[in-house]
Amino acid sequence: MQLENAELKKRILRDTTELKTTKYKLLRTQIIGRDPSNINGYLYIDTGQRQKLHVNQPAIAVNGLVGKIKYVGFNYSIVETIENKGFTVSAIDVNTGIHGIVKNKGNLIFDFIKINDAINIGDAVYTSGMSEIFPEGIFIGRVKKIERGDDLFFKPVYITPGVQINRLTHVYIISGSTITANNEYKEQYNYKEQSDTELFVPGSGR
Template identity: 25%
Template sequence: MSKFFKNNKLIVILCAIIVFIALIGVSLRSQTQSPVEQYVGDSVAFGQRVVSYPVQFVSGSIGTLFSKESSKEQSSKVKQLEVENERLKAENKKYKKELDIEDISKFEPISSTVLSRNPDQWMNTLVINQGSKDGIQKNMAVLTSEGLVGRISKVNQFSSQVDLISTNTRSNRLSVNIQHKGKNIFGLIDHYDTKNDELVIADISNKDSVKKGDKVVTSGLADQLPSSIYIGEVSKVENDQYGLSKEVRVKTAANLSDLNHVYVAKRNPETIPNNESGDN
């Protein structure tokens, strides 16, 4: 009896092997997966997901981090380029204006850079990088593309001091002409109003007509500066405290608080009136 059961077991095993081989053959010929194969494949895929998700998360986070840093760097570079572009535009505009100065054709302009400016004397003096070796002389006019800013007060071999027109000293009183409807009205700069950033011309006769917007230029008299250099325009006209004369306020065309590059204008001796005396 035992021999019979052993033989049956062998037959069952052989049949199972045959069926298994047959199933493999069918699955190879079929494009669809059997439920068993699907289960095995899903199990393997799930295991791969369990392993790959943390790896992808970490690598993705690192990639995102570097990507953000890269974006920040690119954004920063773009902003820097924009700032640089605006700076170059401003400089180009400024130098273009400087090339268009009408008065520059009358002189031999000496291009100069501001070397230093004492905070305590910010609106009084500054030092430029040109001196006697470059042809600078005392009392030469100093200007920008907008207009007059001052005159040379001290000359060294390689540098010079400039007294700004905003300097409140008696020796720095500048003679000017106020241009009103083709007529020149002579006056002297009395002082600079630091509160309102305006030059003040005192003692203008009540008989003289001066209006807001009138142009103010150098007269070319008494101070050995060239004539007709633009200074600014009249911003206000009022009577003095006694009502005997007018006080004229002038807004300077040049920004006296922000000066980096200036021109020193040489004056042709032939343009100096005969009644002027003294050395440059």
């Protein structure tokens, strides 16, 4: 038990060290419950109105995007995760610069990818920043499967998420920054390919 506790403390320290250099303020929160009818779709965290949280604040982990706050109570909040059916986020394939929307349709799909777009297995998909909720540059996952499908214009592209929701014990809430919609992709923004154990947020200097 002592060995397990020591390993847990080491992991928490590593996670905090990796995240604290981002340009956004990150509030570390503990997961205190899960929705029994949708165990990975919604997480209950131990912070709320008392900590000035609000609906739609992004939730992240070291390995990438977790979701967004759906409801805020006085001393707890509910996070809707990327594993909840209907969850959507604007995204970009950083290997090719191709934009789309990541949607959970029972599976995580990189949607609106044209049939002739050069998406490849293993490509890294990040938030694009073309949203009033999510800043650009948060790792979402990697392309795991590409199908032709029946659509004449678009092809289904399946994503493996970077974060394993069922293994999380805590999440970080992004705050302290006004997140506004980007009307165009910033070419000067230098996307770097990250390993699956890293989180990249603009301004972190990493």
